[in-house]
Amino acid sequence: MTAEPPQGxxxxxxxxxxxxxxxxxxxxxxxxxxxxxxxxxxxxxxEFGVDALTPDVLERLKKSAGGELHxxxxxxxxxxxRDLKWVLDEYDKKNPFFLYTGRGPSGPIHxxxxxxxxxxxxxxxxxxxxxxxxxxxxxxxxxxxxxxxEDTAKWxxxxxxxxxxxxxxxxxxxxxxxxxxxxxxxxQAIRVAKKLTYSTxxxxxxxxxxxxxxxxxxxxMQSVPAFLPSVxxxxxxxxxxxxxxxxxxxxxxxxxxxxxxxxxxxxxxHSKLLxxxxxxxxxxxxxxxxxxxxxxNETPKQVRAKVxxxxxxxxxxxxxEHRKLGGNPEVDASYxxxxxxxxxDRRMEKVAEDYRSGKLLSGELKQMFVDHINAxxxxxxxxxxxxxxxxxxxxxxx
Amino acid sequence: MTAEPPQGxxxxxxxxxxxxxxxxxxxxxxxxxxxxxxxxxxxxxxEFGVDALTPDVLERLKKSAGGELHxxxxxxxxxxxRDLKWVLDEYDKKNPFFLYTGRGPSGPIHxxxxxxxxxxxxxxxxxxxxxxxxxxxxxxxxxxxxxxxEDTAKWxxxxxxxxxxxxxxxxxxxxxxxxxxxxxxxxQAIRVAKKLTYSTxxxxxxxxxxxxxxxxxxxxMQSVPAFLPSVxxxxxxxxxxxxxxxxxxxxxxxxxxxxxxxxxxxxxxHSKLLxxxxxxxxxxxxxxxxxxxxxxNETPKQVRAKVxxxxxxxxxxxxxEHRKLGGNPEVDASYxxxxxxxxxDRRMEKVAEDYRSGKLLSGELKQMFVDHINAxxxxxxxxxxxxxxxxxxxxxxx
Numbered sequence: 095m096t097a098e099p100p101q102g103x104x105x106x107x108x109x110x111x112x113x114x115x116x117x118x119x120x121x122x123x124x125x126x127x128x129x130x131x132x133x134x135x136x137x138x139x140x141e142f143g144v145d146a147l148t149p150d151v152l153e154r155l156k157k158s159a160g161g162e163l164h165x166x167x168x169x170x171x172x173x174x175x176r177d178l179k180w181v182l183d184e185y186d187k188k189n190p191f192f193l194y195t196g197r198g199p200s201g202p203i204h205x206x207x208x209x210x211x212x213x214x215x216x217x218x219x220x221x222x223x224x225x226x227x228x229x230x231x232x233x234x235x236x237x238x239x240x241x242x243x244e245d246t247a248k249w250x251x252x253x254x255x256x257x258x259x260x261x262x263x264x265x266x267x268x269x270x271x272x273x274x275x276x277x278x279x280x281x282q283a284i285r286v287a288k289k290l291t292y293s294t295x296x297x298x299x300x301x302x303x304x305x306x307x308x309x310x311x312x313x314x315m316q317s318v319p320a321f322l323p324s325v326x327x328x329x330x331x332x333x334x335x336x337x338x339x340x341x342x343x344x345x346x347x348x349x350x351x352x353x354x355x356x357x358x359x360x361x362x363x364h365s366k367l368l369x370x371x372x373x374x375x376x377x378x379x380x381x382x383x384x385x386x387x388x389x390x391n392e393t394p395k396q397v398r399a400k401v402x403x404x405x406x407x408x409x410x411x412x413x414x415e416h417r418k419l420g421g422n423p424e425v426d427a428s429y430x431x432x433x434x435x436x437x438x439d440r441r442m443e444k445v446a447e448d449y450r451s452g453k454l455l456s457g458e459l460k461q462m463f464v465d466h467i468n469a470x471x472x473x474x475x476x477x478x479x480x481x482x483x484x485x486x487x488x489x490x491x492x
Numbered sequence: 493m494t495a496e497p498p499q500g501x502x503x504x505x506x507x508x509x510x511x512x513x514x515x516x517x518x519x520x521x522x523x524x525x526x527x528x529x530x531x532x533x534x535x536x537x538x539e540f541g542v543d544a545l546t547p548d549v550l551e552r553l554k555k556s557a558g559g560e561l562h563x564x565x566x567x568x569x570x571x572x573x574r575d576l577k578w579v580l581d582e583y584d585k586k587n588p589f590f591l592y593t594g595r596g597p598s599g600p601i602h603x604x605x606x607x608x609x610x611x612x613x614x615x616x617x618x619x620x621x622x623x624x625x626x627x628x629x630x631x632x633x634x635x636x637x638x639x640x641x642e643d644t645a646k647w648x649x650x651x652x653x654x655x656x657x658x659x660x661x662x663x664x665x666x667x668x669x670x671x672x673x674x675x676x677x678x679x680q681a682i683r684v685a686k687k688l689t690y691s692t693x694x695x696x697x698x699x700x701x702x703x704x705x706x707x708x709x710x711x712x713m714q715s716v717p718a719f720l721p722s723v724x725x726x727x728x729x730x731x732x733x734x735x736x737x738x739x740x741x742x743x744x745x746x747x748x749x750x751x752x753x754x755x756x757x758x759x760x761x762h763s764k765l766l767x768x769x770x771x772x773x774x775x776x777x778x779x780x781x782x783x784x785x786x787x788x789n790e791t792p793k794q795v796r797a798k799v800x801x802x803x804x805x806x807x808x809x810x811x812x813e814h815r816k817l818g819g820n821p822e823v824d825a826s827y828x829x830x831x832x833x834x835x836x837d838r839r840m841e842k843v844a845e846d847y848r849s850g851k852l853l854s855g856e857l858k859q860m861f862v863d864h865i866n867a868x869x870x871x872x873x874x875x876x877x878x879x880x881x882x883x884x885x886x887x888x889x890x
Binding site: 232235236243273274275276277279280281283284285287288289290291292293295296301302303304305306307308310311313314 | 630633634641671672673674675677678679681682683685686687688689690691693694699700701702703704705706708709711712
């Protein structure tokens with residue numbers, strides 16, 4: 095598979111660039127700030143020391159979630175975890191977890207960002223638990239020469255609205271804005287920092303002598319929401335972190351250090367680093383390419399133009415050939431992205447079938463995706479603006 | 493000369509140990525956390541790139557201060573500066589500076605800590621300016637394995653009272669408690685951190701791979717009070733930092749970075765790293781030796797016992813020899829420490845004369861110092877406890 099971080103949060107790596115076929119055994123590199131090469135998830139799972147999200151674990155989750163499994167889980171968009179079974183066992187023993195996810199506010203939100211957030215919202219709904227959403231404006235400021243704190247403040251507000259618009263519960267959803275909540279975050283972050291040597295941080299994140307001292311410190315801040323609710327409530331509460339797998343290194347560190355401070359290891363649920371719109375699903379990363387993603391602030395017309403022009407097609411070169419040979423939904427970007435948003439399995443199966451048989455043309459599939467996503471985005475933007483005056487109510491109270 | 497950090501603040505290095513004669517050209521090392529070897533101030537001034545506090549600069553200070561010079565300045569306990577003349581020129585042009593000093597709250601306060609604070613209080617009185625006093629509990633927590641945040645919180649309160657008891661003006665004296673003021677400190681600290689590479693921090697402070705990531709970040713927090721008043725008041729205000737010279741590396745960094753953020757370079761006034769009670773004034777540093785310092789929380793009896801037993805004497809071995817040969821006030825710890833607290837030059841001259849002539853015995857000189865310091869400490873403790881219920885009034889309001 096291939097990568098388009100950031101899928102959900104924190105990460106900074108750009109959208110993907112030119113198409114490229116996968117090369118077996120080719121080296122790749124995944125850090126929270128950079129993804130290079132074509133990611134082989136089986137190898138990444140081994141390298142990161144995480145557990146594959148096997149059918150039995152999904153069954154376990156389905157059972158605790160009341161017999162249902164989100165379509166993103168059913169369709170394999172989440173690939174690995176840490177301690178998910180333990181979190182569910184505790185939940186069944188009336189010891190509920192809280193959810194923690196986040197976002198590095200460096201620009202507008204695209205559909206890929208929404209993937210772990212949509213799943214997090216589903217988890218909140220099914221388990222009726224608290225959600226902590228961290229906006230790491232400090233990270234984005236520290237890791238991006240071009241971003242000022244004014245820029246990150248603007249994106250913090252805009253990105254928080256995109257998150258909340260997915261349907262998070264008031265009263266159970268708590269936004270942590272790193273610099274605004276520094277009064278409560280920093281005193282906890284230094285407790286983590288004291289246990290983390292430069293050599294470990296360097297080994298995990300690959301810092302250079304030219305790295306700034308804020309970048310080196312930063313992971314301490316990302317650890318904090320994993321135990322802050324335990325601090326605030328004065329008792330240990332299990333934590334589950336849905337995230338793009340590129341963010342796992344932060345939590346490898348958190349899982350090592352938090353027990354030394356008397357807290358529980360955070361559990362994790364990892365999504366794939368999704369291929370962009372321009373990709374057949376196997377693409378090397380390059381610098382930011384706005385055409386490879388659909389942003390929540392794009393007009394229906396812009397979305398249509400982008401999909402029609404740039405979405406990688408699994409169809410044939412001519413209508414006649416397509417009718418004869420059929421298309422390949424697996425590599426078709428519109429099909430793949432539709433499958434992230436369309437819940438109905440039977441509809442997706444029919445689309446795949448019609449595409450393979452040649453009944454459904456590439457342009458028709460694109461239009462189907464455009465219609466679905468434009469309808470989604472229209473409602474999303476309405477919810478977003480309705481929430482704008484209520485944003486303060488969601489801010490973490492300390 | 494020799495060293496007993498921390499004289500004033502921030503620094504952590506212990507009190508001095510065994511007596512040892514000075515060795516010319518011997519290597520020494522001064523960092524904010526460690527002083528090794530016998531410090532040669534002429535060389536240190538060159539190495540640090542600071543300016544010697546020459547008679548003409550002292551005259552300049554005396555002029556702006558209304559014709560008076562504090563006895564610690566007259567007696568050479570402050571040795572160097574950065575941009576002191578510029579700060580005074582600005583003051584004379586009705587552009588007053590603010591004072592910034594601080595303390596790493598890791599334990600009780602001894603007389604050595606009071607030296608730059610006494611001078612800072614004098615400067616506040618003479619120039620009627622604001623004082624910002626930073627209590628770096630984060631630093632002490634991060635740099636000391638044995639200290640918890642509960643320990644540093646306790647010492648923050650106790651140390652702040654020792655500072656305020658020296659007579660700082662209410663309304664013009666602002667205490668910054670790093671972890672309690674993290675909400676305003678951290679967002680400013682990351683602006684500094686973004687401009688500071690690991691390699692520069694390592695070169696200045698000598699970090700190791702085993703240094704924790706909080707230690708590496710910390711200097712950013714110490715930079716903040718040098719420009720925070722400018723941030724809060726929305727205009728650039730000159731800053732003067734009285735400090736032990738071991739703290740200068742932090743401000744070398746601050747002076748490099750603050751102009752890049754649009755702020756003024758902080759000016760500095762450096763005290764010597766004072767020799768301890770057990771020292772003839774030329775001592776290699778060793779681990780902490782509580783007998784080499786007098787703490788503000790020691791009873792008159794404890795002070796007397798400590799001075800009588802441990803204070804390095806410049807006197808002769810027997811009374812008969814002393815009467816015949818006389819003593820040496822220069823190496824006598826009681827004389828040196830008395831000269832830090834006794835303002836009256838004529839009295840000090842008479843003491844020196846009587847000691848040199850053999851008229852004043854070593855035990856009598858010790859008693860003279862004990863009486864002076866016990867009287868000082870008694871009043872100090874009264875003022876300290878009277879301020880305890882008022883501590884909140886001195887906390888920085890943001």
